[in-house]
Amino acid sequence: MLRTAWIIFRNEFRLLAKDRAALFMLALAPLVIITVAGFSLGNIYGVRPGSEPYYIVVVDDDHGRFGRAFIEAIARDHSVSVVPVANLDEARTIVGGRSRAPLCIVIPAKASGEFADGRDVHLAVYIDPVKRLEAGSIELDLDRLCREVTSRAHELARKRMTEQASHLRDQLLVASDRMKAAVAQLEQLRHQFERARDTAQSEVNAQTRQTVDRMKAEITLRINRSVAQSKTIVEHDLAVRREALIAVSRYLEQLQISQYDFERWLAELKAAAGSHPSQIPPPPQWPAPPSEAQLAELSKPIEFPNQRVDLSSPIALPDTILLPRLPELQDPPSTPDFSAGISQTASTMPGIVGWQEHSITGGDAKVNAFDQYVPGFGITFLLIDMLWGVGVGLIDERDWGTLARLHISGASASGMMLGKLTSRFLIGLAQMILLFGAGWLLFGISLGHNSWALLFPAAAISFAAAAFSLVIACLANTRDAVLPIGAMAALAMSAIGGCWWPLDFEPYWMRYVALGMPTTWSMAAFNNLMIRGLDPSSTAGPAAVTFAIGIGFLAIGILGSSRIYRYVGQ
Amino acid sequence: MMTDSCSLMSFPVLIEAVLLRKSYGARLAVDNISFKVKAGEIVGLLGPNGAGKTTSLSILATLIAPDAGDIRIAGIDLRAAPNSLRRKLGFVPQSIALYPSLSAYQNVETFARVHGLTRREADARSIEALQAVGLRDRANDPVWTLSGGMKRRLNLACGMVHRPLALLLDEPTVGVDPQSREGIFTTIRAVADSGVAVLYSTHYMEEVERMCDRALLLDQGKVVAEGTVAQLIELAGRHPRMEIVFKRRPLSGWYDGLPGVIELAPASDESKITLELTNLRQVSELLERAHNAGGQLLEFAMHSPNLSDAFITLTGHALRDITTEI
Numbered sequence: 001m002l003r004t005a006w007i008i009f010r011n012e013f014r015l016l017a018k019d020r021a022a023l024f025m026l027a028l029a030p031l032v033i034i035t036v037a038g039f040s041l042g043n044i045y046g047v048r049p050g051s052e053p054y055y056i057v058v059v060d061d062d063h064g065r066f067g068r069a070f071i072e073a074i075a076r077d078h079s080v081s082v083v084p085v086a087n088l089d090e091a092r093t094i095v096g097g098r099s100r101a102p103l104c105i106v107i108p109a110k111a112s113g114e115f116a117d118g119r120d121v122h123l124a125v126y127i128d129p130v131k132r133l134e135a136g137s138i139e140l141d142l143d144r145l146c147r148e149v150t151s152r153a154h155e156l157a158r159k160r161m162t163e164q165a166s167h168l169r170d171q172l173l174v175a176s177d178r179m180k181a182a183v184a185q186l187e188q189l190r191h192q193f194e195r196a197r198d199t200a201q202s203e204v205n206a207q208t209r210q211t212v213d214r215m216k217a218e219i220t221l222r223i224n225r226s227v228a229q230s231k232t233i234v235e236h237d238l239a240v241r242r243e244a245l246i247a248v249s250r251y252l253e254q255l256q257i258s259q260y261d262f263e264r265w266l267a268e269l270k271a272a273a274g275s276h277p278s279q280i281p282p283p284p285q286w287p288a289p290p291s292e293a294q295l296a297e298l299s300k301p302i303e304f305p306n307q308r309v310d311l312s313s314p315i316a317l318p319d320t321i322l323l324p325r326l327p328e329l330q331d332p333p334s335t336p337d338f339s340a341g342i343s344q345t346a347s348t349m350p351g352i353v354g355w356q357e358h359s360i361t362g363g364d365a366k367v368n369a370f371d372q373y374v375p376g377f378g379i380t381f382l383l384i385d386m387l388w389g390v391g392v393g394l395i396d397e398r399d400w401g402t403l404a405r406l407h408i409s410g411a412s413a414s415g416m417m418l419g420k421l422t423s424r425f426l427i428g429l430a431q432m433i434l435l436f437g438a439g440w441l442l443f444g445i446s447l448g449h450n451s452w453a454l455l456f457p458a459a460a461i462s463f464a465a466a467a468f469s470l471v472i473a474c475l476a477n478t479r480d481a482v483l484p485i486g487a488m489a490a491l492a493m494s495a496i497g498g499c500w501w502p503l504d505f506e507p508y509w510m511r512y513v514a515l516g517m518p519t520t521w522s523m524a525a526f527n528n529l530m531i532r533g534l535d536p537s538s539t540a541g542p543a544a545v546t547f548a549i550g551i552g553f554l555a556i557g558i559l560g561s562s563r564i565y566r567y568v569g570q
Numbered sequence: 571m572m573t574d575s576c577s578l579m580s581f582p583v584l585i586e587a588v589l590l591r592k593s594y595g596a597r598l599a600v601d602n603i604s605f606k607v608k609a610g611e612i613v614g615l616l617g618p619n620g621a622g623k624t625t626s627l628s629i630l631a632t633l634i635a636p637d638a639g640d641i642r643i644a645g646i647d648l649r650a651a652p653n654s655l656r657r658k659l660g661f662v663p664q665s666i667a668l669y670p671s672l673s674a675y676q677n678v679e680t681f682a683r684v685h686g687l688t689r690r691e692a693d694a695r696s697i698e699a700l701q702a703v704g705l706r707d708r709a710n711d712p713v714w715t716l717s718g719g720m721k722r723r724l725n726l727a728c729g730m731v732h733r734p735l736a737l738l739l740d741e742p743t744v745g746v747d748p749q750s751r752e753g754i755f756t757t758i759r760a761v762a763d764s765g766v767a768v769l770y771s772t773h774y775m776e777e778v779e780r781m782c783d784r785a786l787l788l789d790q791g792k793v794v795a796e797g798t799v800a801q802l803i804e805l806a807g808r809h810p811r812m813e814i815v816f817k818r819r820p821l822s823g824w825y826d827g828l829p830g831v832i833e834l835a836p837a838s839d840e841s842k843i844t845l846e847l848t849n850l851r852q853v854s855e856l857l858e859r860a861h862n863a864g865g866q867l868l869e870f871a872m873h874s875p876n877l878s879d880a881f882i883t884l885t886g887h888a889l890r891d892i893t894t895e896i
Binding site for chain 2: 003004007011014015018019400401402404405406407408409410411412
């Protein structure tokens with residue numbers, strides 16, 4: 001079987017090499033269709049491939065800096081060409097009558113001034129409704145351009161403010177430096193002042209101390225003199241009073257003697273009264289005379305100590321006579337950091353609210369239309385070429401008689417099938433590789449981060465397409481029937497499977513139907529790699545499903561191949 | 571050089587069909603036919619379109635399964651070892667079974683390889699086969715550039731490149747120019763002489779008369795007669811015929827009285843008449859009588875009895891009656 005498969009395999013390549021129509025269908029026809037589709041339908045993806053630009057008619061009523069800048073910004077896009085006109089009537093004529101001129105932009109008068117003053121500028125866009133799709137595409141760019149212009153203006157203003165802030169900061173820094181110098185000078189003066197005050201304090205203290213000492217001596221002298229005089233007087237008065245006291249003392253001594261005499265008398269009296277002494281009333285109590293010691297004291301001379309005022313010992317005066325303190329000098333305020341404040345001022349200017357597209361999967365948000373059409377139409381032509389190679393090829397071989405001859409030659413049906421399908425599978429894979437290479441070279445399509453991973457879905461869809469063609473060959477009994485039936489099925493699978501437009505364009509039920517088609521899954525794998533920029537593992541599921549559908553096709557094809565291989569022993 | 575049938579007696583039988591039967595619905599295409607072809611023998615299958623020649627060959631070539639009957643090629647039974655049997659078999663179909671876009675060499679080489687030859691063998695045999703059919707100088711030309719006769723010869727080369735023991739030829743000269751036909755005859759003869767058993771299907775009785783050692787006359791799926799060409803003619807018991815084309819026909823009854831002279835089935839052309847004679851001496855008499863009866867003769871031709879005559883005799887209708895070929 002393998003030997004037969006190898007011979008058939010080789011023969012298929014020989015046949016292909018000699019078949020110019022098949023080669024054309026394999027390589028050139030897909031490229032032609034891809035080119036046409038890519039350049040024609042690129043608008044769907046918001047890109048405008050191709051050399052002929054779109055014409056944007058512009059009425060500049062501003063005649064100012066804004067208008068000029070805006071027109072220059074539009075003209076920088078190579079896919080558009082600016083057509084300046086004088087007024088709206090002229091613009092209307094061009095937009096209505098010229099192809100690829102879908103809209104007109106009117107820049108209002110005084111736009112420059114209003115823009116410069118920070119007011120909103122509203123452009124008027126007039127579109128031709130017939131060219132809605134093209135206009136929509138350009139409006140997207142116009143929106144982007146408006147955002148860019150506004151953003152750029154903001155950026156310029158911010159830059160200008162930053163420059164001014166920088167200048168101001170420089171000035172403030174100079175002022176700050178000067179203030180710092182003044183503070184330093186002030187501090188120095190304070191130190192000088194404090195030193196002078198300390199000196200003055202010392203001198204005042206010394207002079208005060210001298211004065212106090214002198215005054216103290218004088219006062220001492222005067223006090224002593226006065227004390228001496230007072231002492232003399234007091235001593236005299238005391239001597240007089242002492243003599244009086246001595247007389248009192250003597251009287252009291254006499255009085256005490258009289259008391260003793262009285263008591264004796266009384267005792268005698270009582271004794272005399274016999275049995276009635278108790279009837280004698282007691283005599284009045286004699287006051288107790290002062291004690292002799294007390295009385296002796298009265299007679300003692302008063303001695304005045306020879307007290308002298310001595311002010312020779314220093315009088316505890318404050319060490320220093322504090323001069324009134326100067327009012328407390330507060331520390332000079334710290335110099336503020338002007339730079340930070342100024343920078344913050346510049347950066348906190350209200351920004352603009354904008355948006356920017358990013359691919360949620362990490363790929364490039366901008367889609368090259370050919371990223372859709374190269375794999376999409378590649379799959380379509382793969383299916384058609386498989387129909388040609390496997391479907392028509394089998395029918396041709398049957399009609400030519402070569403199938404019978406191969407059978408008689410001992411070639412097994414399984415070997416022939418294996419050889420034919422394997423060769424066509426590899427041819428299909430080569431076709432996809434060729435198309436991806438050409439797409440990369442000619443249209444700059446993305447091959448993803450791992451271009452080798454494209455082989456997985458390419459191989460899966462090549463296999464599925466080969467098996468699908470076998471099914472068609474079994475269903476269609478003649479060459480004339482293969483292409484209509486097969487082409488209808490292939491084109492329907494391509495369309496529903498999202499080969500020609502994004503699957504999301506289709507209604508729900510159609511997307512549901514698409515789940516059963518290998519084209520859907522292979523396109524999903526290609527999109528994952530090329531447009532979404534996902535890693536190779538993202539192709540595993542879709543490629544596996546594509547392959548599984550191919551297995552299903554193959555099983556049906558093998559069961560139905562008896563329509564073709566009606567030979568003994570097959 | 572035609573092989574002497576006597577000398578073939580000792581040759582092994584390489585093609586053997588026993589009671590082959592094949593029907594398509596109610597119509598019986600092959601009705602219990604049996605035959606043998608020995609090594610070095612060329613056996614013709616002769617019959618009109620629809621006689622069952624192609625069906626019989628297709629059964630032998632394993633393209634169609636018979637309803638009944640056995641086939642052995644070089645002693646190998648089809649039911650027991652179909653693949654081994656195919657290795658011994660060469661088949662040249664009636665239609666040109668070639669890859670149009672491939673070169674002559676590539677076609678031959680492809681079938682040689684499928685037959686199991688090594689690359690080197692296939693290369694050598696392919697060149698040899700192309701040489702044999704006179705296409706060596708056109709080896710690298712695509713098939714579609716070759717003439718009809720060349721394609722026929724190439725068709726033959728593809729069928730014999732692997733040197734089969736049995737070669738089945740299904741009308742290999744249809745639409746071929748005389749030069750190519752000669753080439754094909756030469757090649758087939760050489761193949762047979764190399765020991766190959768050749769079964770040659772045709773509705774040209776001239777080819778059978780010239781090429782075949784024996785012939786099977788088929789009609790409506792049955793073998794109506796079998797033998798050497800001489801045996802078949804003899805079997806039919808036919809006499810010489812004389813075809814005369816008149817500008818003006820003679821009066822009726824002009825050949826009455828001549829013994830054994832009868833008019834065969836009248837042709838559609840009234841100016842033409844075919845007479846069966848008993849012997850050639852009656853020719854001059856007939857010409858004289860026609861002239862005397864007012865006939866104006868344009869031309870006449872003499873025919874010896876042949877397979878066509880035998881076929882008519884055996885089946886009651888002409889060999890080239892148009893019927894649907896199966």
